[in-house]
Structures are given as C-alpha cells and as structure tokens.
Amino acid sequence: MIASMIRQMWNERKANVLILLELLVVFSCLLYAADYLYVKYKEYKQPLGFDISHVYKVWLGVVPETSADYDTTAVHTTNGMDDFFTIVDRLEKDSRVETVGYTSGNHFHYMYFNRFATFHGIKMQRYGFVRDVDPSYFRVFKVKTADGQSWEKLENALRNNQIVVTATVAERYFGKATEGRGKDIWITNQGDADSIVYHIGEVCEPQRYQEFSSYDYAYYRNLGGRDELKKYGIEILSGNINLFVRMKPSADKPELMQQFRKDMEQQLRLGNIYLSDVTPMSYYREEVLRSVLDNIRLYVVAVCFLLFNVLLGVVGTFWFRARQRIPEIGLRMAVGASRMVIFIQLIGEGLMLLAVVTLPAVLIYVNLGQLDVLTTTSMDLSMIDRLVHSFLIAFLTLAMMIVAGIVFPAKQAARLNPTEALKDE
Template sequence: MLRMIFIQLWNERKTNMLIYLELVIVSVFLWYAADALFVNYKSYSRPVGFDISHVYYVELATVPQGSADYDTTAAHNQFGAADFLTLRDRLAHHPKVEDVCFTSNIHFHYRFNNRFASFKQDSLVRNGYVRFVDPSYFRVFRVKTADGGPSEKLEQALREKQVVVTATVADDFFGNASKAQNQEIQVTDQGDRDSVFYRIGAVSEPQRYSEFHEYSYAYYKPVGTDEDFHNSSVQAVNGMRLFIRVKPDADNSRFAAGFTREMSQQLRLGNIYLKEIIPMSYYRDEMLRSWTDDIRVYFSGIIFFLLNVFLGIIGTFWLRTQQRSAEIGLRMAMGASRRGIFRHLLAEGFVLLGVAFIPAAIVFANLMHLEVTEQSEMLIPVADRLLCGMGMTLGLIGIMVAVGIGFPACRAMRLQPADMLHDE
C-alpha cells in the first residue's frame, strides 16, 4: 500500500507541489515556535532555590533631616538604626507573621540589585554575587541545604561568622557540597583589590535570579550584628530591606492593605516609618513580564501557523478529493469499502507530511547549529530539544492534516458510486 501511495503522489506531483511546499515552510516556523516554548518551559520548571509564597517586602522610610518631624535626639538620630531592630521585633511578635528577616539593599529577589564577586581557586575563576543577609533570611525564603535539609545549618553558619555558598559554587570548586564543607574559598568582592579567604560553613541549594536565569555563583555573608545597628545612625536603615513571611491562613488579597493600616502606628518609631507593604509576587511578575510577553507571541505564532495549515490543507484536499470523485466512485463500484478508501486518503496525507518534514528537519537543524533558534542560559540537551520540537510539530500538523482530509473525504463517502461516475 505504501509503495502505491508513493507512486500515486509522484504521478500527481504537480497538484501536490503547492501543499508540499506549504507543509515544509509551516513545519519550519511551527518547529521554531515549539522549540522556543520548550526551552522556556524547561527553564521555568526548574527550582529557583527559594520560595516567595506568602512573603512580603516591608518598605520602611526615614524622615528627611530638613523635615519639621525629624527627631534630633541622639537616640533616634545618631543611633537611630537601633530603632530598626525594635521594629523588626514588633513584626516578629505579630500573630499573623511567621518569620522576619532583613538583607542589605544589594540583595533583593527579582530586582537587579547586586554586588558582584569573583570566586578563585588556582586557575579556576567564576564570577557571581555576594549577598549580605540576616541569618533568618534562609528561613523566611525557605532556602534549603544542598542535600534538601532544613535551613538551620545555613543560619548557624552565618551566626558563627562563616559564609554560605550555593551548590553551584561547591560543585564547581570542590566537586560536591559535602567536600566543600569547612573548606576555604578565595573571593574578591566588587570594588575590592585584595581577595579574602572565607571558611564555608554550609552549602545551600542552587539558586538563580529568576525562573529564566541560569544557576548563580553566590555566597552569603552576615549583614551585621545587633551591636553594629546600635552604633549606627538612622541613615543606615536606608540600606536595609525588611521581609516578612505571613502565616498561610492569614494571607489573602486584602492582607497588604489591612496590615498597613493596622501597623502604621506600631511601625512608626523615631525617624523611621512604614511606607508600604508589597507582596514579592509583584516583583516577580514585573521581572518576568518580558519573558511572558515573548511566550504569548510564540503562542500567537503557533495559532496563526495552525490556522494557515488548516485552511490550506482543507482547501487543497477538498479540491483534490472533488477532482478524484470519479476515482473514488470507481473503487467503491469495484468493491472497495468506504472505510478502506477513507484510510487510504488519510495515509496519502500523512505520507505527504512525512516527505515534507524531512527538508524541514534539515533546515531547522541548521538554524539550531547557527544559533538562530531560542537561546537559553540553562544547559538543555540538543537531542531533547530536537525530539520535543519534532513531536509537537508533527502532532499539531498531523491533527490539521487529519481534519483537513477527513472532512471532505467524509462528504465524498456519503455519495453513491453512480453519482460519482455520472460525469465520466
């Protein structure tokens, strides 16, 4: 049967050429869009290394020195950073708050606030980030150890004045997390000329900047002690970022507004006041907006191509089936079953698709080799991309071919052989 189909397609090559070219072109474009969606999905689906669910940014502000409300007493001016710790404790004792932490302003998830660092060992050098955090940061953002354990080890390392490195650093420089434990690593922070050797107290799970970024080389240092804050002026608060994790049963769409009204007075101390409470999901949505817009474009492109394929195939095969009505009638008159003829017509369409898919695959493989296709910071095996793109493209176009052939073929099957052969 397959040999007969190839012979028939070759004999009718002039009439099949238009739909053949359409299948080749649309297959390439559809494969390109399917590959882009697959790459973005693989990047998005990997763990980011932290959890922002039920986490809010508590934005504090300070009264300007020239303001009439500015408190000039030493307790709230020269040593006003201590008020920040008092406000932190007030938040920690709120019945709706589960955990509280703070970081320096150079570490804020889903915002491009960073201080860079270079990790070195012999000739191996990697660039990454340094992040100043309160030990409670790991608990608030649900950061686990490299082996999936709870955050207590990470917190303890910072309290003991050691550093925490991500698993990406541990794997690259020491082979794995267990070998990196208690080792020293050479780091040069941004703006510093000299490198410093730090002892690794713990290793966190791999982390990345967002769902569409590669895993980062990063290490965590203590943001400061309580004594440092007691000896600092109120201006130090401007460099701090305060976060709370809300209890799940207390979190809802009205929480931020209600909590702001409730805590405005309690979070007003000295020259520090509460400005706003913002869910971390807001910053996540803002950062991912450009990626989600691209994904919408790819989806729109796929729908457009599928619509063109459907209209082109159904129009071409409708005309093709009409022109072959006498052939269909003759086969039915010679004893061929309607189901057998229907299967034969579908087989012709799928064989034509298979023949058209070969040059499409060659074109797409060359596009991938030339790096014209979607690029990603994540390392995704080429075989996975090819197989997934091929499967999605063949599946979607196959459905369109089946629908485009099946509808006019079903109409032709309902006619009587005598009516089909009347014109002949």
C-alpha cells in the first residue's frame, strides 16, 4: 500500500506542490510557536528557590508628626524601634502564626527591589544583587541549602556574620554549588568604590523573582541585630523594612484571616506604629504574572486562529482531491478494493505529504536558532531538547489537523457505490 501511495503522490506531483508549500509554511510556524510555548512552560515549572504559600506581607504605618495622634513621649519617639520589635514579638507569640521575619526594603519577592553588587573572580565578574535580611527570612520563605537541607544552616551562617550566596554564584565561581561553602569571594556593593572580601558561610538553592525570570546572582547578609537597628528612628519602617508572617496552614483561611487582621489592628497599635494592611504574597505574584500570562494567552489565541484556518484549508484541499478522484476510487472498488483500504490510503497520503515537509521545516527551525530568532531563555535548555519537544508538538498537532480534514471526505468517498463512481468514465 505504501508503494501505491508513493506512486499516487508522484503522479499528482504538480498538484501536490502547492499543498507541500502550504504544509511547509504551516509546519515551520507551528515549530516556532511550539518552541515558544515549550520554553515558557519549562521556565514556569522551574523551582523558584522560595515558598510563598501561607506567607503575608504585614504593612506597618507610622503616624506623622503633624498628626494629632502622634505620641510625643520619649519612649515612642527616641526609642521608636523598640515598638517595632515588640510588634514582632507579639506576632511570634500569636498561636495562628508559624514564624515571623523581615527584610530590608531592597528585597521583596515579585517586586524586583534590590541593591546591586558586582561579584569578582579571576578574569571574570558578574553583576547581581545584595539582599539584606534578618536570618529568620529563610524560615519564613522556607529557603533550602543548595544540597536540599533545611533553613537552619542558612540562618546560622548569617548569625555568624557570614554571607549566603545563591547556587548560581557558587556554581559559576567555584564549579559546584556545594563547593562555595567556606570560600571567600570579592564583592563590590552599590555605591562602594572598593571591593570587600566576604566569607561564604552557606549556599542556598538557586533563586529568581518570579516564574518567568532568570536565576539571580545574589548574596544575603545580615540586616543587623536588634541593638544595631534600634539606633534608627521609626522612619526606617516607611519603605525600608518589609515585615512578613507565615501563617499556620490551619489558620490560613479567608474568614480566619479577616479575624486575624481585626485582632492585629489592636495588638499592633503601639506608640506611633499602626497596622496598615495584611496582604497575601499570592497577590503580588498574580500582579507580576498577569502581563506575562496575558501575552502567552494572546499567543495561544493567535496559534489557535492559525490552526483553525489551517483546518479549513486542509478540509477544502483534501475534499477537492477526494472529489476529483471519485472515478479512480470507483474503479478500485470495482476490482475488489475494500472501503477500509480506500479510507486508509487517503489518510496515508495526507500524512505522507506531511512527512515530506518534515526535514525542510526542521532545517528552517535550526537556522532560526542559529540566527537567534527563536525565543531566548536563561535556562540551560539544549537545542536538541527544544527541537525534539517542539517537533513532537508541531508534528502531532498538524497530523491531527490533516486527519480531521481528510476523515469526512475520505468516508464519503469510501461509501460511494462503484457504479455511481464510474458513471462519468
């Protein structure tokens, strides 16, 4: 049967040229689209390096000095940061709270706030970020070490005045993530003229800000102990300190969180500090991802529109081919060919036409990759991996479209009475 299909395609080679060109263009476009969607899917599925489930941002406001509610007593003005740490302690003692932590205003997942840093090495430097955090940050966001251990080691490193670097830094500078532990690294921080040598106490898992961003070159250092932070006034709370709580899963329900917020309005009103809002981290995630996901949805809609038009073209083309070949089909049925054989041959010819354009479409895809036209990504995805997955997606999609376009006219042709099919001969 295969030999018969090949002969048939050769006999109709002039008519098949336009069909082959159409399939080549569509196959190439589908390869490009499949590559884009596959890369975005792989980016989305990569670990973030932190966990925001049950985590809330606690917004604290400061009563302005011009307000009639401003407390002028010395204990709430000169030592205003004592009130902040009292608030932290109150949150930690609440039975609904699992843990509490805070970071500088320059580190906020899904918000892209950071100070900059330059990591130095032999004949190499990379730009990254400085993240000033309280050691409890690793507990709140459940950050693991590069070898999968829990947050305790990361927390201890900061408490011992050492730094924690992301696995991205350690792998680049020391060859392996775990090899960075105990090493020294030179870093120039934003605004500093000279580099400083830092001792790496631990290496955390690779991190990024959101599902479609790259893994960051970054290091963590201790924001400072309570005694050190108390030298600042409470104005540091206005955009310079981020306070986070991780709720116990049993307490993280909408109705329970409403009650928690209501309770905290009273408990966290201390001196000139008051509770402004309690916002789930999922809110910031949704805000950041909305534009990216909207673009992907538009891309998918465009691809679906393309496929719909391809389906109409395939149905029309193969319907016309089947109608033209009615006398031939009748003759074959008259000499003993079964309806199933006729049906399979028509489907097979369509798939064989697709197979013919496979190699040229792949060559076009490879050349697009060489020209850096394909979707760029910071992930370590080989071109072979991308080609295999994109090819499978594009080939199977187009094959289903061809089969769907041929099935109806093929069935109609196979049901013809040989006498009716041969009456025009």
